[in-house]
Amino acid sequence: VEGGGAGDEFFSSKRSTKSGSKYDYVKVRVWLSSESGQQQQPSGSGRDLAASPPASPPRHQPTDQHYYVLSRFLLARMLTAARVPKKKATQVMLELKKKLVDENRLDVSQRQLEAELFRLLRAKGYTDDFLDRFVTVRSFAQRRIPLVVLLCGASFVGKATIGCRLAEVMNLSSVLQTDHILAIIKRSDNLWQRGFDDDKDRGAPPSPGDTAKGHGAGAGGESSAANNAGAAERLRKKADILADFRRECCVVRKAVEGDLRKAIEDGKSMVIAGTYLDPVLFHSPGGVGSDIASDDDDDKDDYGDGDDDQDGGKRNGDGHGDRGRRQPSPIVPIVLWMDEEDHLDHTGMETDGGFEPEGKEAQAKLEREVVQKYYLEYAKNNDPRVKVCQVKPMQLAATVDNLHQHILECIKSAM
Template sequence: MMQEVSERKISTITKNDNVLDLVKIKVRLDEHFYIFSRFMISRMLTLSRIKKLDAIQIAKDIKKQLIDRNSLEISSNELEAIIFQTMNKFGYQNNIQKYQMVSNFYRHRTPMIIIIFGAPSIGKSLLANNLAERLNISNVLQTDIVEMVMRSINPEQFNYDENEDFITKFKKNCRLIRRGVSTDISKCLSEGKAVIIEGSAAMPEYYLEAIDKQEIEDDQTQLQLITSFNQNDIKLKKPQRKDLLLFNQQKKLNTQFKIIFPQPDEDFEDEEQIQKHFKLCKDLDKIDQSHSMILGFLPILSRNDHLYNIENNMSKKIPKDLIEEKLNQFQSIQNELLKQRSKCILLPINLHNLEETLDTMHDIILQKILDQST
């Protein structure tokens, strides 16, 4: 009997939701209009740091209010007033300013490029996909897939000198992949779109440069903390992770970065490749990036956590006798990336609490949006 009542209740809720969605409401914006979307409203609310379930309920409540009032066509200002009233009713009055800033940011079609650098097997894809869902970003570009496509078209370009060390090959690979993502980046910048780029085949120096070209100086105390964490000499507790995260964070948030294309490597590339490089550089220089939001993250893992991920979370299992070698290679990539930490936000990952890491990224991005909107 209880199960029957429960099923009836769920059925009623679903039916009510379906009825709400059958009613189309026009929202006027200047001379144009768009159809009200509960989904889009809830996503904007979530981006404004409102709990997901509350955001869904607020969006539903707004739609119900409009239907009850028979407001089948309203202005964007009227809708905004109702949104704020409903947020206040649900106890989110402190999030109204955030919503205004976020809404304004998206309305102006500000290009947003978020790049998640990092060594292999630290959870970048998981972070990128979850972050994209939170921020309502549909475009996630994975350097692994770009590399796969490039290899299928021209595998010879990935033939490196066997005598070269691992990091040299890694850098050359990153340069090649950088060329492969150029079109998507330029499109994002010129059309006011948002994209998250993630992958191991990416280095900050090939993507980011401070517009004023001033390097951010290291804090020696924090530098020691990074070294100890990286070498597994210490296990960071939450306050220490926060301290490490805050390492020059405000300076980096206050620094406006632009997307760059690396200069050609004449020792490695032929004349045709060099000319392509110059063309890509020129095309990028034509785009005004002064109002773009560009932010890099560098997630890092301690050696022990990295080992755990390699042993348990890699899609392709590594033979036991090769695990130590892979770990050393992956950690050497992390060490190389750490040399370029001045260009991105350091993100010590809590392997056992993904939400904590995502919340941190979410807050930083929101802060960047708010800073650029003021």
């Protein structure tokens, strides 16, 4: 980070932050003209912008144009979302701001700004893939398309840690920990009882008695009957766990409804992490991707440019036509799972109160087994949109990088 000289009293008196620079006190206006606005589409790749020659901005800007003040910190975070390392992104943006200020280019267009940025990136060895990803991320942010990342899985697989790291590298606004929400709801009998109203949306879970039927019938001999009785008891326990899991998923789904609607209507992005996030409740006809996106059918499409009209009036999953249809919000469901050995070695069966007693340890192990099996079977048999990712405790950075790439691909497909 560059600082002022010994005689630069104005800047030296402001050196209170480690990441500050004297160039931050000079404002550079970036003008959004009709010409630069055309470059907001992802079809204008980074290699085209980097090849365009710089043009001198006009002395007097038209009054019908809009501008924003360049913030190197915000653009550095967009570079980080495009998978440029955080430290490198900060250095690139400082060099860009320094170059513009030293050349007294305090009024530039969006196209000129990106051309200079891409030249710096190319000079540092970044390929066209990084440039194209930046264009996609920038266009995604400017169109205010909401993004909801669902991180679900059994307990103690690193959902909270991975969610926070993803939000940091993807520049997402918030991380919602639904396990804490459920714990608060369980403390209130009134809230807990109201959460059961959503059970009818999922359908009744399988009855423990029905699940265990037939496993003890037709057994030959006392030994066989005892074995079947033990198997039936284990099946009943699993059915009870699954029934409780589904009810708690319905409670959580209802609790996050307000946050989801606000994020999607305001065009914001968020990560929702927790054990009780059944993807069925977020992709069913009553889920987020359909009912919220179709609530404003009478409004104009704020994100598209009219390309949807070429579909010939196709209908959505909710039966509405394409007239005034708002672009569906991308919901990215991710299932995290961990091997049992890694589970035991990494967690030690710990809870807030210390180590689990022997009886609770077996129960907690069975609950994790049932929940993890449910998520994996759902992702395998029902929904190809669900990303399944194995978590290794000593390789969290690689896991976050893998999920980062997956989310960028989902964003690109949603543009």
